[in-house]
Structures are given as C-alpha cells and as structure tokens.
Amino acid sequence: MAVCESREKNTVQERAEKGPPELQFTVKKVSDLKVPSKRWKEVELPIDILLLTVDKYGFLCCFHYLRGVFRSFNLALGYVYFGEMGEIDSETLQIALMQCCEGGGQPVGAGVTLPKAVEMLRPKVVFCVGSCAALHYDKTRLGDVVAAAKLTTYAQRWVTANKVIPCGFSVPASKSILQLIPCAAFGWKPPLKNPELEHEEVKVHSNGEILSGPEEIASVSRRNELVQLYPNAIAVEMDGDGVFAASHDLKTEWIVIKGISRYADCSDGCDDWLVFANAMAASVVNNILSEPYVFEEWPHYNDSRRNSSKEPADDKPVPPTHEKVNSMLGSLVRGVVGKYGTRKINYQGRVISCFLRYRFHNLVDLFVYDGIVRDNESGMEEKSKNHKTGEEAIEHALRKLKQRLHDEGVVNVDNE
Numbered sequence: 001m002a003v004c005e006s007r008e009k010n011t012v013q014e015r016a017e018k019g020p021p022e023l024q025f026t027v028k029k030v031s032d033l034k035v036p037s038k039r040w041k042e043v044e045l046p047i048d049i050l051l052l053t054v055d056k057y058g059f060l061c062c063f064h065y066l067r068g069v070f071r072s073f074n075l076a077l078g079y080v081y082f083g084e085m086g087e088i089d090s091e092t093l094q095i096a097l098m099q100c101c102e103g104g105g106q107p108v109g110a111g112v113t114l115p116k117a118v119e120m121l122r123p124k125v126v127f128c129v130g131s132c133a134a135l136h137y138d139k140t141r142l143g144d145v146v147a148a149a150k151l152t153t154y155a156q157r158w159v160t161a162n163k164v165i166p167c168g169f170s171v172p173a174s175k176s177i178l179q180l181i182p183c184a185a186f187g188w189k190p191p192l193k194n195p196e197l198e199h200e201e202v203k204v205h206s207n208g209e210i211l212s213g214p215e216e217i218a219s220v221s222r223r224n225e226l227v228q229l230y231p232n233a234i235a236v237e238m239d240g241d242g243v244f245a246a247s248h249d250l251k252t253e254w255i256v257i258k259g260i261s262r263y264a265d266c267s268d269g270c271d272d273w274l275v276f277a278n279a280m281a282a283s284v285v286n287n288i289l290s291e292p293y294v295f296e297e298w299p300h301y302n303d304s305r306r307n308s309s310k311e312p313a314d315d316k317p318v319p320p321t322h323e324k325v326n327s328m329l330g331s332l333v334r335g336v337v338g339k340y341g342t343r344k345i346n347y348q349g350r351v352i353s354c355f356l357r358y359r360f361h362n363l364v365d366l367f368v369y370d371g372i373v374r375d376n377e378s379g380m381e382e383k384s385k386n387h388k389t390g391e392e393a394i395e396h397a398l399r400k401l402k403q404r405l406h407d408e409g410v411v412n413v414d415n416e
Contacts, residue, residue, distance in 0.1 A: 020143060020276035024191040027060050027275055035081070036070040043072050043082060046122030046300040048093040049289060051129055052110060054102040054239050057275050058130040061282035062097050076116050086292035087374070087381075093292045096121050103214055103238050111242030118250050122301040125177055125253040127285055131277040132210065132237035132258040133217060135227055139234050140260055143276050144203045145284045146235045147184045148210040148256040149173055153241045154226060155213040166229050170209075171244060174253040176298060180288055181206050181255065187351065187376040188287040190280060204284055209233045210256060212240035223265040236264055252301050257281050293355075347402070348411045351376045354398070356390045371397040380404055 053059045063069070066083030073079050077098065084092040100113040110128065118126065134140040153168035172178055185204035189195070192202075211233045217223060226236065240256040247254035259277030289295075345352050355372040371393030374381040382404060384397035405411045 019270075019272050022193040023276065023279055024193050025064055025279075027057070027279065028063060030056060030060070033060075033063065038070050038072050040072050040074050044094070045120075046094075047082070047096045048124050048292075048295060048300075049085070049095050050117060050121055050123040050126045051095060051097045051285065052114065052117070052126060052239075052243065053097070053099050053128075054110070054130050055274075055278075056099070057271075057278040058282070059097065059099045061275070061278040062129055062285070064279075065282060065286040066095060066097065067092075074120065077113070077120065080117075080121070085286060085289045087290045091292040093289055093295060095289075096123065102216075103242075109242050110239045111245055114243060114246040115250060118246070118252050118301050122303075123252070124295055124298040124300055125255070126243060126247055128239055128243045128254070128256045128258075129278075129281050129285055130237070130239065130258050131261040131274055131281070132235040133262050133264040134235050134260045135211075135223060135233055135264055137263065140205065141203070142260055142262070142273055143190075143280055144205060144260045145277075145280045146208045146210050146256075146258050146260065147181050147204055147206045147284060148240065148258075149178065149181050149207050150209040151240045151244055151256060152209055152211050152230060152233060153213055154211050154230065154236075155215070155241075164229075168213075171248075173255045174247065177253045177255045180294070184257075184284055184288055187290075187353070188284060189377070191283045202280055205234060208235065210240060210258070211236040212238065212244075212256075214238065217264045218262075218266060220265040223263075226264070235260060250301060253298070257285055291353075291355075350405075350411070352398070352401070354394050356394055369393040371395075373397045373401045375401060375405060375410075378405075378410060380408075380410075 051062045053062060063081065065085055066081070067085070069081055069083040071079055071081045081097040083095050083097070085095050086092040096117075098113070098117060101107075101109045103109045114126065132146060134142075134144075140146075150170060150172050152170040154166065156166070156168040158165040158167050173181060184206045188204065190202040209230070209232050211226060211230055213236070215222070216238060217226070217236055226233070235258065237256070237258055243254055243256060246252075259279070259281035261274045261277035343354050345354060353374045353376055355374075357370050368385070369387045369390045369392070370383065370385045371387065371390070372381065372383050373394065380401060382397050382400040384393050384400065387393035387396065402411070
C-alpha cells in the first residue's frame with residue numbers, strides 16, 4: 001500500500017508542476033468587482049441561499065455564477081453581494097455572497113460572522129465554499145471537489161502519557177441538504193476550456209468525510225497522525241467547524257463544499273491550483289442550485305418561530321412595510337403561477353431534463369401548461385408555452401429540442 005501511494009505521489013507531483021487545466025471562463029480580479037450599490041433598507045429580504053467564502057479566490061469564483069449583482073453595506077456584516085442563480089428563466093434563487101476570515105474560531109471567522117449573517121439575511125441554506133488540503137494521494141487528485149457528507153473536528157483530544165485519544169465531534173451535513181449531496185455531480189461538467197484534451201477526470205467526492213480545525217497543515221508527520229486517527233477522512237480544512245457550530249445553534253441547513261488545492265503533507269501549493277480548486281467547488285455549487293424549484297418549500301431561517309412570540313399584540317393597526325408588501329405580492333404570484341414538476345428521460349444515450357409548470361392564462365382558459373426541456377450535456381434548451389395539457393407541452397418542446405440537436409449535428413433523428 002505504501003508503494004502504491006508513493007507511486008501516486010510521484011504522479012501527483014508531476015501533475016502539480018504541470019499546472020491545472022485551463023478554465024472555461026476567466027476568473028475576475030478584485031479590481032473588476034465594480035457593481036451597482038444599494039442602501040441596506042432597499043435590499044429585499046429574506047434571501048434563499050448564503051454563500052460563505054474565506055479567501056478572494058473562493059469569492060471571485062462564486063461571483064462568476066451570480067447574475068444581476070449589486071452590493072450593500074451593513075455595519076454588522078460589512079459588504080454583502082447579492083444576485084441570482086438558477087437555470088430556469090422564470091424561477092431564480094436569491095443569493096447573498098460574503099467573505100470572512102479563514103478559521104472558524106477567529107474573531108471575524110465563520111463561527112462569529114455566520115450567526116449575524118443568518119439572523120439578518122434569513123437564508124434557507126448556508127454553503128461554505130472554498131479550498132482544502134487532501135490527506136491521501138491514492139484517493140483524490142488536485143482539483144477534485146469534496147461535498148462533505150460528514151464533518152469531523154480534530155482539535156479536541158485527550159492526551160495521556162501513553163496515547164492521544166480524539167474527543168471531537170463527527171456530524172453529517174444537515175438533514176435536507178444531505179439528500180441532495182449524493183446527486184451533486186449529476187449533470188455536472190467541469191468548466192474546462194478543452195475537456196476533450198483532459199485525460200484525468202475531475203471528480204466530486206459526495207460521500208467523503210472532511211476534517212475541520214484551527215491548523216493549516218503542511219507537515220508530513222501531522223498529516224500521517226491525522227490519517228492514523230481518522231482513516232476515513234479524505235481532506236482537511238479550517239472553516240467547517242465554525243459553520244457547523246453556528247448553523248446547529250440556529251437550526252439552519254448547512255454544507256461544506258471545497259476543492260482540493262494541495263496535499264496536507266506539503267506547503268508548495270500555488271495560486272493556479274488554488275484558483276482551479278475554488279472554480280471547481282463553485283461550479284458544483286452552481287450545479288446544485290441550477291433547479292430552484294427544489295428549494296421552493298424549504299423554510300427560511302426563523303420561519304417556524306415567526307408567530308411564536310408571547311408578547312401581547314398591539315391593538316393599533318400597523319401599516320405594512322415595503323418588504324412585507326413585496327412578500328405578499330410574491331406569495332400571490334406564486335399561487336397563481338403554480339409549481340414546477342420535473343422528470344428526466346434518456347434520448348440516444350443523453351439525459352434530457354423536462355420541466356413542467358401550470359400558470360394562470362386568462363379568465364376564459366384559466367390555466368395553461370408550459371414545457372421546458374434541456375439537454376444536460378450541451379445545455380441546449382427549448383420551450384413550448386400555452387398548452388392545454390402537460391403532456392402536450394413537454395412533447396412539443398421535446399420535438400423542438402430533438403430537431404435542434406439534429407440540426408447542429410449532435411444526434412441523428414434518423415436513428416430513432
């Protein structure tokens with residue numbers, strides 16, 4: 001086994017020196033982040049998703065996937081960037097993107113920043129996005145993504161004269177988000193400029209255990225110690241413990257998703273791999289958030305306790321705030337528009353995602369059906385609106401997509 005890992009280590013070192021594959025997009029520089037600004041009172045809350053990063057590369061890679069971006073400033077949180085994500089035109093997720101300091105227990109780290117952010121922004125889910133260090137050469141490669149199904153803290157331990165006994169905690173990701181993690185890589189294509197030239201596939205480890213603690217480990221002996229104590233862990237990072245502690249206390253959904261930028265027994269990681277690892281992690285998050293209807297019924301933070309106050313009601317009528325009016329109108333529109341239904345079909349070895357919704361049309365026809373179909377590999381999408389039945393809407397959109405795939409030489413409809 002040692003010989004096998006040594007061979008893998010040599011291969012990894014050669015790949016590291018070669019540098020990462022070229023990305024499909026150019027990661028912006030900090031100087032490029034010139035976006036519109038709004039006063040905090042003008043921001044529509046609550047949001048749906050909070051993306052928390054700890055370095056500029058994680059922030060910039062997440063920023064790439066936001067649409068309609070603006071920023072605002074709050075004295076308790078600092079600058080927060082807001083935008084939208086989601087591939088379905090008529091449904092989007094409202095996103096907040098923040099950066100804090102590395103280290104869950106630092107004064108402005110995740111453990112301190114996150115409680116304030118969750119209470120003010122009221123997200124449905126918190127994603128901790130960034131980079132990590134791998135523990136095994138034979139299980140992971142540089143650029144792989146760890147969507148942590150389990151998080152373990154390693155700093156807490158009982159040291160005796162004869163041995164060291166770990167006494168940290170080990171927890172799975174929160175209940176609802178844990179249902180999505182096994183499918184995190186479904187339909188995901190790494191954002192590489194020349195994927196056909198890359199012989200080594202970038203992988204998503206969706207059942208992995210990640211270690212979290214206060215150390216930035218770059219030591220052979222410390223890495224070997226952690227591998228011996230936690231043989232099932234595949235990576236180590238510094239922020240997940242703070243994210244878990246804050247989210248657990250607030251009863252908020254959370255997940256840690258990080259790309260591997262180096263190995264924990266060395267400190268020779270370079271910025272190129274750091275950028276690449278963060279880009280892979282951000283793209284996996286974008287893939288998870290690509291179908292907004294999935295999160296439609298998930299509660300915002302504090303929703304279940306909104307009406308549980310024991311304070312006596314005030315007899316005087318209170319005029320609704322701007323945010324309350326928008327919330328009421330949004331609920332009315334969602335009730336009239338209806339909800340999405342989804343399914344996937346196989347067409348000539350390709351996965352086609354089919355989305356169906358009903359919506360109010362007019363006082364004569366009342367409700368009609370819209371169909372949206374998308375080829376997951378190419379991203380080609382076709383729509384068909386105003387049908388009397390859902391089956392008719394999907395079939396019509398599917399015919400259009402099949403013809404388009406044929407016209408562009410992707411498939412041959414004569415083979416059906």
